Amino acid sequence: MARVVLAALTVPAPILVHFGFEIESNDFISRHPAECFLPSDLFADSAPALRSLRLMHFQPLWPTNGDSIYASNMPKWARQITHLDLGYSEIYPPIFFHEAFPYVQELKIYCADAVSAVYPMPGRHAPALRRVVLWGRVERPWTETISPVLPGAARISVNHATIFTVQRLTHELVAPPTAPVIAVGPPNLKYSIIEADGVLGYQEEFTIRISDHERGRTREFTEDLGLWSRNAPFHHSLPTMLPEPLEPWECAPNELLSRFEVINRLVALETSLYLLTKLAQHFPEELPVLKQVTLILTVERSRRDIPLDRKELQLKMAPITCPLLEVVTIKDAQTYVRPWRVPLDDLRLLVDTIFYGSFQLRASNVEIY
Amino acid sequence: MDLTLRLPDEILTHVIENTHHRSTNAHNGPDFARLPSFLVCRRWYSVAIGSPIYWQHIAVGFPAAFNHIENFLLRLERSSRRPVDVTFWGQTWPDLTTMDLDPLKLHLMPALTSHLGHIRSLKISRL
Numbered sequence: 001m002a003r004v005v006l007a008a009l010t011v012p013a014p015i016l017v018h019f020g021f022e023i024e025s026n027d028f029i030s031r032h033p034a035e036c037f038l039p040s041d042l043f044a045d046s047a048p049a050l051r052s053l054r055l056m057h058f059q060p061l062w063p064t065n066g067d068s069i070y071a072s073n074m075p076k077w078a079r080q081i082t083h084l085d086l087g088y089s090e091i092y093p094p095i096f097f098h099e100a101f102p103y104v105q106e107l108k109i110y111c112a113d114a115v116s117a118v119y120p121m122p123g124r125h126a127p128a129l130r131r132v133v134l135w136g137r138v139e140r141p142w143t144e145t146i147s148p149v150l151p152g153a154a155r156i157s158v159n160h161a162t163i164f165t166v167q168r169l170t171h172e173l174v175a176p177p178t179a180p181v182i183a184v185g186p187p188n189l190k191y192s193i194i195e196a197d198g199v200l201g202y203q204e205e206f207t208i209r210i211s212d213h214e215r216g217r218t219r220e221f222t223e224d225l226g227l228w229s230r231n232a233p234f235h236h237s238l239p240t241m242l243p244e245p246l247e248p249w250e251c252a253p254n255e256l257l258s259r260f261e262v263i264n265r266l267v268a269l270e271t272s273l274y275l276l277t278k279l280a281q282h283f284p285e286e287l288p289v290l291k292q293v294t295l296i297l298t299v300e301r302s303r304r305d306i307p308l309d310r311k312e313l314q315l316k317m318a319p320i321t322c323p324l325l326e327v328v329t330i331k332d333a334q335t336y337v338r339p340w341r342v343p344l345d346d347l348r349l350l351v352d353t354i355f356y357g358s359f360q361l362r363a364s365n366v367e368i369y
Numbered sequence: 370m371d372l373t374l375r376l377p378d379e380i381l382t383h384v385i386e387n388t389h390h391r392s393t394n395a396h397n398g399p400d401f402a403r404l405p406s407f408l409v410c411r412r413w414y415s416v417a418i419g420s421p422i423y424w425q426h427i428a429v430g431f432p433a434a435f436n437h438i439e440n441f442l443l444r445l446e447r448s449s450r451r452p453v454d455v456t457f458w459g460q461t462w463p464d465l466t467t468m469d470l471d472p473l474k475l476h477l478m479p480a481l482t483s484h485l486g487h488i489r490s491l492k493i494s495r496l
Binding site: 004005007008009010011012013014015016017018019020021022023043054 | 492
């Protein structure tokens with residue numbers, strides 16, 4: 001449908017001041033990657049009054065064969081944009097943003113996964129930028145990497161009198177209360193899984209995060225249980241803030257990484273019980289190096305769906321042997337209401353049903369009696 | 370006797386525009402088919418469709434009933450070449466496999482192409 005609409009917009013728009021295009025995400029998913037970009041003949045490259053651009057689920061930049069000269073490939077009207085809203089885009093090109101949109105004064109980013117991609121990079125010029133608004137789950141996948149970016153941006157704000165405003169939506173609206181994480185260990189790569197909670201109905205979608213802590217590099221791949229079941233390659237690449245060139249394991253689609261490798265190198269697991277019961281169907285009987293587990297009770301499930309009934313849980317998953325497991329933490333992410341109260345015996349029974357091993361049981365925002 | 374007959378068109382326009390503002394939906398713009406000012410009499414109707422409020426902000430939802438598409442096209446036509454703000458909005462999670470795209474292809478998009486020259490703001494949401 002987006003194609004039909006865009007095909008109608010290939011004539012000059014002489015007085016168009018604002019253009020907003022927000023498509024549904026299912027249309028976005030079904031599109032060929034080439035369709036993630038606006039057509040290069042949009043407005044026949046003639047929209048002299050255009051100042052405000054809002055794109056959701058769209059790439060703001062136009063691709064070229066090489067990563068050089070994005071700017072020369074941009075339509076003329078892009079250079080006039082002063083107000084730019086972007087959101088839900090998964091593959092922002094990491095550089096050249098400000099060469100493509102040199103006169104952006106206000107930049108708003110909604111639910112972006114790679115803020116650094118559109119941030120003024122050190123050494124890049126964004127002389128007109130006055131205000132950047134980050135909105136949504138920006139802190140979710142890149143917590144450790146965003147923080148060093150912000151001071152970098154602040155330096156630019158001093159030089160160019162830029163004002164940065166960071167606004168985050170509350171977790172209940174967009175992001176899961178706490179991002180469940182699975183981390184995988186040595187030698188260098190650390191693997192993580194971040195579950196997109198069921199607040200928006202994506203409860204079977206999660207992200208595998210792979211980190212090389214020694215070299216400070218991180219890369220993420222979007223997954224869902226359907227892909228996992230089919231053992232499809234890691235094909236959805238979330239954006240990276242890393243300097244080019246990418247390491248082979250950072251590229252997507254990535255044939256170098258197998259789910260078997262991910263599973264067998266798990267050292268830490270942080271997820272909801274819901275996702276765990278689903279993933280466990282693909283786990284082996286033993287997770288040989290798993291050391292830490294955090295079970296998150298999410299908003300919807302903390303009262304109703306936590307199966308304290310052992311038989312109910314046994315129907316959903318087989319117990320996993322974890323010889324190195326040290327700590328299991330039960331965490332209620334809903335911090336603004338009274339803590340969930342649960343009898344210790346029930347909780348112990350629940351955890352023992354999931355994991356075989358000798359471990360310590362801890363609670364976070366859960367009242368055990 | 371209808372005392373509004375004594376009102377000049379300019380005053381009546383203000384009255385009608387005030388009604389439009391109150392009836393404006395944040396997403397869809399004014400729903401003119403339901404505006405009382407359009408149903409009062411012929412004079413009110415003719416003054417109403419001459420009001421800038423009528424043709425400045427034009428919105429249509431999709432999938433749309435035929436009369437909504439007709440209304441959209443009519444207003445776009447009546448705007449002549451005056452600057453307009455156009456909004457397309459789609460229903461949440463449309464079933465693209467079963468949706469009839471013909472109205473979009475045959476009516477709405479050609480109209481958009483021919484009127485793009487005087488569109489000041491174009492918002493396409495959830496489409």
